[in-house]
Amino acid sequence: MTADTAQSLARLAAERVDHRFKGLPPDADGLTVAELAGQRRNLFTGGFATPVLALSAERLEHNLKLMETYAARHGLAFAPHGKTSMAPQLFQRQIEHGAWGITLAVPHQVRVARAFGTRRVFLANELVDAAALRWIAAELDADPDFALICYVDSVRGVELMDAALRDADATRPVDVVVELAAGEGARTGVRTETECAAVADAVAGTRTLRLVGVAGYEGEVPKADTERVTAWLRRLVALAADFDKAGRFAGLDEIVVSAGGSAWFDAVAEVFAEIPELSLPVLKLLRSGAYVSHDDGHYRKLTPFNRVPEEGALEPAFRLWTQVVSRPSGEQAFVNAGKRDAAYDLDLPFAQVIRRDGAERPATGVSVTALSDQHAWLATTPEADLEVGDWVGLGLSHPCTSFDKWQLIPVAEADGTVVDYVRTFF
Secondary structure (H helix, E strand, C coil), X not given: CCHHHHHHHHHHHCCECXXXXXXXXXXXXXXXXXXXXXXXXXXXXXXXXXXXXXXXXXXXXXXXXXXXXXXHHCCCEECCECCCCCCHHHHHHHHHCCCCCEEECCHHHHHHHHHCCCCEEEEEEECCCHHHHHHHHHHHHHCCCCEEEEEECCHHHHXXXXXXXXXXXXXXXXXXXEEECCCCXXXXXXXCHHHHHHHHHHHHCCCCEEEEEEECCHHHCCCCCHHHHHHHHHHHHHHHHHHHHCCCCCCCCCEEEEECCCCCHHHHHHHHCCCCCCCCCEEEEECCCHHHCCCCCHHHHHCHHHCCHHHCCXXXXXXXXXXXXXXXXXXXXXXXXXXXXXXXXXXCCEEEEEEECCEEEECCCEEEEEECCCCEEEEECCCCCCCCCCEEEEECCCCHHHHCCCCEEEXXXXXXXXXEEEECCC
């Protein structure tokens, strides 16, 4: 950990707890985060107010170790996507677990990472905003240890970047990778290899940009399946080889080839293992991010570990604790968490457990059918034993839209002891 990172994280620990942070004990107001963590309060008996989102300490650590091991086993560098959590404490833990750096998506996220001392950033997006480019140029010029790589996918984008960086009198070039689109109708990226070459030529014609590799996102492959994803990844590798053969990477120390979301990293590992010997070492950069908390829905179904169970299994680390506030009929109940608290863009939350009088049991016969702003609608069958006042633990789908609803998240051990608090910056 750098001194800058340690100082920034210490400032987080010194922040005072107050009304900004929902779910935390009202009687903790005025304590620092470090003081509250030091009290090791219990999530269920320590004054926490529902709804409250918690991360499992054990499952979080398990997931960090698993992906560290996976990347090392397959010879991959790892830059997990920080947009998932936007939590510098988790960025640091990911780096301590072997991450090369952190992937981000927009300039604001880069500013957050830099405020906490992140040295290597992969910006998996095009960047043409002049104000952001001026700031990045200043960061690069001020800190020789800061490394940033970002996408380019058009000659016009290269021209805009070059103009902004020249206006900023940038002395260090910005490293870029040509983004290969995942197919017609996919998201960003260059559609053809001929156009990729034109973008690379445009980069070569500047003094403010340096081409260091190729990249893309296989999760956008239309009608994605193993065959289609693998075919696209091989196109990406072939593009890198063609650029190398044409001498486009002369003067570098390594060539960057990057892909990898959270649904197809097994295919990325397989194809990247086939990268032929190039004129320089290859940085095979994986960018999966949702693994850090995993989930009980979308990624639980899509994770590559379902296809390669011998490699291990991620564990869902989130649980949203809510309380039954109304039981108007034998078929219906309402808990006090809704769209303001729970991810719902991919799946509704899942009723998992019920707590009453310190005892926990499965939420048999209970399902979430809809969300209002501050309520979840529960359907209950005759076998459901549910009363007003019961705590209901909900599993969530899609980590990216779970983290962003909570500014300070308790990290709890299996017995409910809260050992830390994770601060997010969205």
